[in-house]
Amino acid sequence: MSIxxxxxxxxxxxxxxxxxxxxxxxxxxxQFIESGVNGVKHLIEQGKSVYFLTNNSTKSRQSYFEILSNIDIKTDLEHIYSSSYLTAVYLKMNNYKKAFNLGVTGITEELSALGIKTRDSEEFKDNQYVTYDIFNSIQPDEDIDCVVSGHNPQFNYYMLCYASLCIQKGCKFVAANPDSYIKVQNRLMPAGGCIQAILERATGQKSLLVGKPSPTALEVIMKQNKIDDKSKVVMIGDNPETDIEFGWNCGIDTILVTTGVTSKEQAENVKTTYVCDHLYI
Amino acid sequence: MSIxxxxxxxxxxxxxxxxxxxxxxxxxxxQFIESGVNGVKHLIEQGKSVYFLTNNSTKSRQSYFEILSNIDIKTDLEHIYSSSYLTAVYLKMNNYKKAFNLGVTGITEELSALGIKTRDSEEFKDNQYVTYDIFNSIQPDEDIDCVVSGHNPQFNYYMLCYASLCIQKGCKFVAANPDSYIKVQNRLMPAGGCIQAILERATGQKSLLVGKPSPTALEVIMKQNKIDDKSKVVMIGDNPETDIEFGWNCGIDTILVTTGVTSKEQAENVKTTYVCDHLYI
Structure with a gap:
């Protein structure tokens, strides 16, 4: 029973x-959510440590820093954790050298910042039709050793074929974003989890998850910010499957807000520490 | 233990x-498989009833009839059962009027032949990029009451958004082809099951399956051809998940051939009545 x-x-x-x-x-x-923006500002003004953790892999941390600055949320670049950044940290730690990026530029920028090369699916955005001959002509770059999936609003079948062939030749498959959808004016727009799902089906291979709900992010946040007491950490999010599940996986408290993909009615059935309709009024 | x-x-x-x-x-x-082609011809010469049942929804029955005629396989159009045709039969029986076709022309042709209108994803093949504004501007036709997924080598994200919005407004979702992939020169090319998987993830809705392994096809075949004894029917296919599973679901015997997606080694672990490396030599 949540509070x-x-x-x-x-x-x-x-x-x-x-x-x-x-x-x-x-x-x-x-569109900005006023109660959310004001809640963040209030916490910062009260001297609390505020971190930003997103599964959206379309933008780099620098892009988020600029968006937050533009609405007067004063933070450090180092307090922004995107799944693209976490993916780059994971690939670097495990010595991967070159990724086929089935997502968009946010992933490329973070990987590049840590010295990991990419081949970008963007290159194939105009390849509309795949025949057997075209399929046979696709030969993934020999030095590609991993595939990263993420949200990609210019995704097409050619990109899927390329990624599938990379995985068939033995590449590691990392999903930077498992969110099924994002809410746009009360309708659901397919997100990175859909790209993850189609590639898993096309290859029969499960992806490694770096974003929420994987607990990797909390380990990195606690280590980089010298936090040693989990009971002083709380996760605030709108998505039961990623944000709230992340809290459970990490053993930290969670606040579910009803301003995103979860309605007030749906929230009643979610196992979370707290539920909140407006973060700050 | 299979024989x-x-x-x-x-x-x-x-x-x-x-x-x-x-x-x-x-x-x-x-590429044609000689032993398969000759096996079919031999059975027809021996006076056996031969039916063709495919989950490939890219071609109409007429197209398959022509391909078979070109290699001297003498059959009737009525002996060809494609999942596109079965989808059309299902939609007609249940009084659906207009489909958004996430597959290609095979589906359109079969639906049209039974008087069901379509809006075709083909129309969106050049729509490479979906912004929030573009997403907001998509308003599915009001008279669309079902979505049909199938293999589509020109699939893109815009088509996914359109289909997802149809299902969000209450359309029925039928998967004409659940095959995850087709084998092309020893590499796997993503097929209709991948399109089904991405749309299921994008909407949180399970599709209704009309093709194999759903037993619907056998009911239609037995009824239309006045077959009353299942023990006299055998299914021959290369795919454990669709062809062989179909046999189990229908309660008929099955022959697994190793000329397609299943290798000889993999075949050893499949629960089928018979295994055969070459249908006819």
Whole structure:
């Protein structure tokens, strides 16, 4: 049974570290969510540590830093954790050299920043039709050793074939974004989890998950920010399958907000520490 | 434990009705399989009833009839059962009027032949990039009441968005082809099951399956051809998940051939009545 709270101020003294999902909490479908923006600002003003953790792999951390700066949310680049960045950290740690990027530029930028090369699916955005001959002519670059999937609004079948052939020749398959969809004006727009699902079906291979709900992100956040007490950390998000599940997987408390993909009615059935309709009024 | 047979002649006296999968049995990746073609011809010469049952929804029955005629396989159009045709039969029976076709022309032709209108994803093949604004501007035709997925080598994200919005507004979702892949020169090319998987993930809705392994096809074949004894029917195919599973679901015997997606080694672990490396030598 989750506790209903009216505002983030209700629990502000219980935690020192607040990890925010962005899409569905701070903005949704290209529009800012006032209560989310103000909740973040209030916590920063009160001297709390605020981190941003997103599964959206379309933008680099620098891009998020600029968006947050533009709405007067004062943070550090180092407090922004995107699944693209976490993917780059994982690939670097495991010595991968070159990725086929089935996502878009956010992934390329983060990988490049850590010295990992990419071949970008963007290159194939105009390849509309795949015949047997075209399929036979696709020979993935020999030095590609991993495939990264993410949200990609210019995804097409040619890209799928290329990625599938990389995995068939033995490449590692990392999913930077398992979110099934993002909400845009009350309709669901397919997201990175859909790209992950089609490639898993096309290859019979499960992907390795680096973004939420994988607990990898919390390990990195705690290590880089010298946090040693998990009970002082809370995750705030709109998605039960990623944000709230992430909290469970990490053993930290969670706040589910109903400003994103989860309605107030649906929230009643989610196992979360707190539920909140407006983060700050 | 399955029985190893050398040729279809080993069991020819046991059955009257032979249902053939085509891809992986009669051809593969655009090349004919001699033993499969000769096996079919031999059965027809011996006066057996031969039916063709495919999950490939890219071609109409007429197209298959022409391909078979060109290699001197003498059959009737009515003996060819494609999942496109079965989809059309299902939609007609259930009074659906207009489909968004996420597959290609084979589906359109069969639906049209039974008086069901379509809007075709082909129309969106050049729509490479979907922004929030573009997504918001997509308004599915009001009279569309079902979505049909199938193999589509010009599939793109715009088509996925359109189909997802149709299902979000309440359309029925029928998968004409659940095959994950087709084998092309020893590499796997993503097929209709991948399109089915991405749309299921994008909507959280399971599709209704009309093709193999759904037993619908056998009901239609038995009814239309006045077959009343299942023990006289055998299914021949290369795919454990569709062809052989279809046999189990229908309660009929099966022959697994190793000329398609299943290797000789893999065949050892498949629960089928018979295994055969070459249908007829």
């Amino acid at each position: 209903k709270i009216k505002s983030v101020t209700d629990i502000i003294n219980k935690y020192d570290h607040f990890i925010f999902d962005m899409d569905g909490v701070i903005w949704t479908g290209g | 190893k047979i050398k040729s279809v002649t080993d069991i020819i006296n046991k059955y009257d009705h032979f249902i053939f999968d085509m891809d992986g049995v009669i051809w593969t990746g655009g």
